[in-house]
Structure formats: C-alpha cells, structure tokens
Amino acid sequence: MDIRFYNSLTHQIEPFTPIQAGTVSMYNCGPTVYDYAHIGNFRTFVFADVLRRFLELAGHTVHQVMNITDVGHMTDDQLADGGGEDKMAAAAKRLKESKKQGVALIENPDDPYAVAEFFTGAFIEDAKLLGLKIADEYPGQMPRATDHVVPSMIPMIGSLIEKDHAYMAEDGAVYFSVQSFPDYGKLSGNSLDKLRGGAGGRVQDSHQTHKRHPADFLLWKPDASHLMKWDSPWGAGYPGWHIECSAMAKAILGKDTIDIHTGGEDNIFPHHECEIAQTCGATGNDHFANFWLHSRFLLVEGEKMSKSKGNFHTVRDVLEGRVTGRAVDPAVLRFELLKGHYRSNINFTAKGLADSASAVRRFRNAVHTDTKSAPLDHPDVQAFLETLANDLNIAGALGIVFERMKKSDDELPSILSRVNEILGILPTNIGSNVQSHIPFRHNVEAEVFSPKNLCDQLDAARAEKNFTKADTIRQQLIDEGYDVKTTKGGTVATKRLA
RNA sequence: GGCCGGGUAGCCGAGUGGUCAGGCGGCGGGCUGCAACCCCGUAGACGCGGGUUCGAUUCCCGCCCCGGUCUCCA
Structure with a gap:
C-alpha cells in the first residue's frame, strides 16, 4: 500500500516509508497534566490514535510513545524561560479551592507530585474512554517527564554543552545556542532574522539579557526554591520544556532518528523546532523525525476555545452533559473528534455532536461487537484503507463506509468490524473497563x-x-x-x- | 509585518480541468396503531476579482476572510 502524508518539514505530501521496513517509530507530544484535558487536546491525541491504528492495519508494527509532561511549566502569564508561576502551583491553588467547596480530590494539594499524579490519572481515564489504544493497551509507553530528568535529559544537556550547541550563561542557566544549528527555523519556515522578538507576548526582557541570541532557549534552570527540582552539574533546578521530548523519544524509542513525530499546530514553533535542534545537535544526524504531522486546532461553535469566551470544554464537561445538557457517549465524542481531516480546523458544535451520535448509532446497528473482522485484502476494506493512505483522508474514507452501509448483506458486519479497528466506536472498544475514581454521571444514571x-x-x-x-x-x-x-x-x- | 494551514449547499465535510462523494437536516414516499429505528427517491455548492483554456470549484496571479505561530498552548 502506498502511504502518503503531508510532511510539515518539507511542506508537501510525500510517500511514507519507514526507516526499518515493517516497523514505525512514532512520538506524539502528549498532555501537560496540570488540569483536566480539554476536547482540543484530545483532537490531537485522537488523531495520533487513528494514525497508529491505520499504520497497523497497513501492516506495520507501531512503536508509539506519548509523553506526559508532569514537570511544572509556567502559566500563560506572558512569561517564558523560567519566569512566572509554576503551573503545578497554580493547579494546587485550584485544587484547594475545590477542597474549600467540600470536594477533596487529593490529600495534599501542595505536593506537586500528587497534583501531577492526580491529573495524570484523570488523563489516562479520559484517554481510555476515548479509545486511545496506547492508554488502554500500552500505558508503559506513556512516560512521565519527571522519571526522565536524571537518566535522559541531564545527559543530553551535557552532550549539547560538550558539542558547543549549548552554554551556561552568566545567570547560571543553560541555553541552547540557536546560531550553532544552521537548520534552526527549517520546520516552521522561520529564519532567525525574520522572527519578530516578543510578538507572541511570551518573552520577558529580563530573561533575554544573558542570552547570546534572543532565540536561544532554556535547557536547564537552576532554582533551589522550585517545588520540583533535581541535582545536576549546573546546580539543583529543573529542565526546560523542549528537552523532555528529545530525551524521551531517544530513550524509549531507542533511535536517533524516528519515523513520525506528531503534535498540535501550536507546537511547530518553537517546541518542535527546538526538539529538532536538540536531538540533531546531540546525535549529529540530519533528521530527528523523518515525518512531522501536525493537527489543526479545534474551534467551538466557530470560535477559538478560550476560558474567557466560556466555550472551553474538558472531555468530562462533554461526557457528563455540561455542554449540551445531555450526557454524551464517549464513542460519539471520539467520532466527532476524528471525522474531520487532521489538517483542517474542526468545528465542535452541539449539532455536530448530534450528527455524530446518528453516525455512531447507524454504525452500531449494522455490526455487533462479536463479529469477526473481514480479511484485510477484502476489496471494500482495501478501498477504505487506500483512501486513508492518502494523507489520512478520514472523511473520504467514511464516505466509502457509509456508501457501503447502504448495501446490507452478509459481508457488511465483518467489513464494518474491520473498519472499526480504526474508528474504535463500538461499545467494547471504548469506555470499557474504566474504573473512574471521579464519579461519572452517565455511569450511575442507568441503575436507578x-x-x-x-x-x-x-x-x-x-x-x-x-x-x-x-x-x-x-x-x-x-x-x-x-x-x-x-x-x-x-x-x-x-x-x-x- | 514574516512564516504556516484552510475557505465547497441550511450545517459538517471529500474530491475533481468536462459526468456520483458521504453524513446531518429539508422535501416526497414505504414501514408503523401513531412514532422512533430502518428503507427508497429528491433538491441545493465550490470566498472575491482577473488570467490560461473549447471548458476552471480544480491550474496561475492579486485580494478578502478564518485559524496557528513569532520562544514553555494539542
């Protein structure tokens, strides 16, 4: 099967061939666990899941890693490079508020590890509910950044310093030197002289003064007062954000160059640009990932999702009925998030959710969970997969499925059963065996x-x-x-x- | 301002240099005690302005709009 993907690195659709025939190594930028994940986060994670499932049906063994960022990052109060309030501290504050209102979600909100653990647990529940294969079957492939500071990140930072890609500045912090890496900007199409410093509103001047170049980014921040801190050759402190993905991809996938790296479009710059610089700087290779796939943002009722607009929805808000006034089956939310092409914005709407419910219902009417899947070389299965092979054209592929559903015959259930190995919307694939430690309205309701x-x-x-x-x-x-x-x-x- | 992705019927969304996407909703019919589910049929579209062409929604140029990003947002 000829698989083609749009590669953000080359800005064109290219034939996809894994480095090692039959095996695909893939790294997905995962969640930061200082709050419940929202539906926009999961748009990207469901995309990664569909990609994984497609590659498997296309005959590849997939080694997938999705990181969990549980090192405190900064709040979005316009401060970068180690300024601002720790996100874990902010999360602790929220948890304390909820404790005051009589809901004690964790024992000690002041312990950042406990906060991270709590929201990591919540994330994995959400991920299982939404049918992410990695969460359900390979939770060991979801590494915590805190477990990799000492074994993976500190050595990589050391290696970058040795190779003159990084330096310790007068303020004691370790920065990556972007001028030491000529390809910096290749992924995002930026060049160092074209970037307008501070235009994103995330730079604080006081942190810029010690850098050799304004675009240099933090690798290690010495800070003995930080809640989460580790000993390092550059003093006790904590790692910069970008280094975790470079370090964990290398450590867990065991390769200097991987096949696919995914993330949301916001990650292209600076995060993925920095990952490339770090990994290639450390390994000396031309490529970190051969293919970079980025999913576009999710909009809510045509507008961008934001807390100030009141259209900011967590997965739980949707499932528990706080968005539409009715509890929503996880399969419906999964379908809603996967039905649009990953390279277009998708628009999350109440009507769309109702449409997805109809689609899931029709699908479930036509196939039962115990149906044996049709062979992969069945022409109708092939037609579905061939369409997906064209840059993961899920909407086109769904068109084929619905067209096929008009013809109800003995073969249909087995074909849909096979298709479901990618869609993952039958009851057994989704939301099963999730023991939630947070009460779910729709789980309790049926009993009364x-x-x-x-x-x-x-x-x-x-x-x-x-x-x-x-x-x-x-x-x-x-x-x-x-x-x-x-x-x-x-x-x-x-x-x-x- | 630079860079990147997108704009297709009421809504969501494929695709194509000429003839079918598909779904939801609508309309007509079948099924039904009435409905729901299901089935059959049916209407309606390519952001704007130029250009290339016998023919452009598709290719080229310009513009407008939406989204992302410009150093810790999926």
Missing part, C-alpha cells in the same frame, strides 16, 4: 431506572391495544434519555448516545 421493566409494560399495553398507556410509557422512557425502538422481539430501549 429500569428500562427493561417499562419496555415489557409497553409491549403489554400494545398487545391489548391500550395505545394511550403505551404512548405514556414510551414518553417516559424518552424523557429518561432513552431511544425507544420497536423490534420483532418487542420494544428495546437503549441509552441515547448524545
């Missing part, structure tokens, strides 16, 4: 209401042609959030998907 009982009563009423009574019961089921279906075997009520 017995739809089976009412369905039986409804059927009895219909049998004696008491349609008024039957309609009353049906309305009751609908009001409780069920889809009511009349089948040959009687009335069936299923939880509404959204």
Whole structure:
C-alpha cells in the first residue's frame, strides 16, 4: 500500500516509508497534566490514535510513545524561560479551592507530585474512554517527564554543552545556542532574522539579557526554591520544556532518528523546532523525525476555545452533559473528534455532536461487537484503507463506509468490524473497563431506572391495544434519555448516545 | 509585518480541468396503531476579482476572510 502524508518539514505530501521496513517509530507530544484535558487536546491525541491504528492495519508494527509532561511549566502569564508561576502551583491553588467547596480530590494539594499524579490519572481515564489504544493497551509507553530528568535529559544537556550547541550563561542557566544549528527555523519556515522578538507576548526582557541570541532557549534552570527540582552539574533546578521530548523519544524509542513525530499546530514553533535542534545537535544526524504531522486546532461553535469566551470544554464537561445538557457517549465524542481531516480546523458544535451520535448509532446497528473482522485484502476494506493512505483522508474514507452501509448483506458486519479497528466506536472498544475514581454521571444514571421493566409494560399495553398507556410509557422512557425502538422481539430501549 | 494551514449547499465535510462523494437536516414516499429505528427517491455548492483554456470549484496571479505561530498552548 502506498502511504502518503503531508510532511510539515518539507511542506508537501510525500510517500511514507519507514526507516526499518515493517516497523514505525512514532512520538506524539502528549498532555501537560496540570488540569483536566480539554476536547482540543484530545483532537490531537485522537488523531495520533487513528494514525497508529491505520499504520497497523497497513501492516506495520507501531512503536508509539506519548509523553506526559508532569514537570511544572509556567502559566500563560506572558512569561517564558523560567519566569512566572509554576503551573503545578497554580493547579494546587485550584485544587484547594475545590477542597474549600467540600470536594477533596487529593490529600495534599501542595505536593506537586500528587497534583501531577492526580491529573495524570484523570488523563489516562479520559484517554481510555476515548479509545486511545496506547492508554488502554500500552500505558508503559506513556512516560512521565519527571522519571526522565536524571537518566535522559541531564545527559543530553551535557552532550549539547560538550558539542558547543549549548552554554551556561552568566545567570547560571543553560541555553541552547540557536546560531550553532544552521537548520534552526527549517520546520516552521522561520529564519532567525525574520522572527519578530516578543510578538507572541511570551518573552520577558529580563530573561533575554544573558542570552547570546534572543532565540536561544532554556535547557536547564537552576532554582533551589522550585517545588520540583533535581541535582545536576549546573546546580539543583529543573529542565526546560523542549528537552523532555528529545530525551524521551531517544530513550524509549531507542533511535536517533524516528519515523513520525506528531503534535498540535501550536507546537511547530518553537517546541518542535527546538526538539529538532536538540536531538540533531546531540546525535549529529540530519533528521530527528523523518515525518512531522501536525493537527489543526479545534474551534467551538466557530470560535477559538478560550476560558474567557466560556466555550472551553474538558472531555468530562462533554461526557457528563455540561455542554449540551445531555450526557454524551464517549464513542460519539471520539467520532466527532476524528471525522474531520487532521489538517483542517474542526468545528465542535452541539449539532455536530448530534450528527455524530446518528453516525455512531447507524454504525452500531449494522455490526455487533462479536463479529469477526473481514480479511484485510477484502476489496471494500482495501478501498477504505487506500483512501486513508492518502494523507489520512478520514472523511473520504467514511464516505466509502457509509456508501457501503447502504448495501446490507452478509459481508457488511465483518467489513464494518474491520473498519472499526480504526474508528474504535463500538461499545467494547471504548469506555470499557474504566474504573473512574471521579464519579461519572452517565455511569450511575442507568441503575436507578429500569428500562427493561417499562419496555415489557409497553409491549403489554400494545398487545391489548391500550395505545394511550403505551404512548405514556414510551414518553417516559424518552424523557429518561432513552431511544425507544420497536423490534420483532418487542420494544428495546437503549441509552441515547448524545 | 514574516512564516504556516484552510475557505465547497441550511450545517459538517471529500474530491475533481468536462459526468456520483458521504453524513446531518429539508422535501416526497414505504414501514408503523401513531412514532422512533430502518428503507427508497429528491433538491441545493465550490470566498472575491482577473488570467490560461473549447471548458476552471480544480491550474496561475492579486485580494478578502478564518485559524496557528513569532520562544514553555494539542
């Protein structure tokens, strides 16, 4: 199968061939765990998951790593390079607020490791609910940055200093020297003289004075008062953000050059630009990742998501019904996040969610979870995969699936079962076996209401042609959030998907 | 201002130098006690202005709009 991806590094669609035939190494920039993940975060993570699943069906073994950033980073208060308030400290403050309101989510909000642990747990739950294979089957491939400071990051920083790609400045901090790396700017299309310093509003002048070049970025910040700190040859302190991904990709994937690196479009500059400089500076290779794939941002009702606009939604907000007023099945949210092309903005809307619910329902009507998957070389499966092979054209591929669903025959369920290995929207693939330590409304709800009982009563009423009574019961089921279906075997009520 | 991605029917979204995307919704019909589910049919589109061409939504140029980024946002 000829796979082609748009490579951000070369700005064009290129044939994809792994370095080692049959095996793909892939690194995904993961979450920073100082709060619950939002749906925009998961747009990117679901994209990485679909990519993984596609590559597997295309015949590759995929070695995937998704990092969890649990080192305190700065708040978004316009300060960079080690200034500003620690994000973990800010998270602690939020947790204390919730404790005051009677919800004690963790014992000690002042312990940044406990805060990180709490939100890491929440993230992995969300990831499982949304069907991320890595969280469900390979949680060991989701390294914590805090575990890699000493074994991976400090040695890499040392190596960069040795090779004159990094230096210790007068303020004691270690910076990467961008002028030592001629390719700096290649990924983002920037050049050092074109970058407008400070235009992003994230630079604080006082941190710039000690750098050789304004674009030099932090590798190590000595700070003995920091909540999270490690001993290093440059004093006790903490690592810069960019170094963690370079170090962990190398440490866990075990390669100097990997096949694919993904992330959100905001990561292109500076984060991924810096990763390339660090890794290539340390290894001496031309490439860190051969392919860079970036997903575009998610918008909410046509606008960018922001706390000030009140359209900032966590995964939990959506699933628990705080966004639409109705609980949403995780498969519906997954489908909503994956149905658009990764290289376009997707627009998250209440209507879109309802559309996705219909799509998931139709899909589930046509295939059962115990159906055996059709062979990979089945023409209809191939048509689906070939479309995905063209830069992960998921919308085109879904068009093929829905077209095929119009023809209901014996083969259809097995074809859809195979397709589902990528879509991941059948009940068993998603949200199963998640033991949440945070109460989920939609998990609890079903127990206090017995739809089976009412369905039986409804059927009895219909049998004696008491349609008024039957309609009353049906309305009751609908009001409780069920889809009511009349089948040959009687009335069936299923939880509404959204 | 530089760099990067995008703009396709009411909504979401593929694709193509000439003839079908697909989904939701709409309309008409079938099924139904009535509905829902399901099935069949059907209408409607390519941001704006030039250019190339027999023909442009598609290729080229200019413009407008949206999104990202310009050093710790997925």
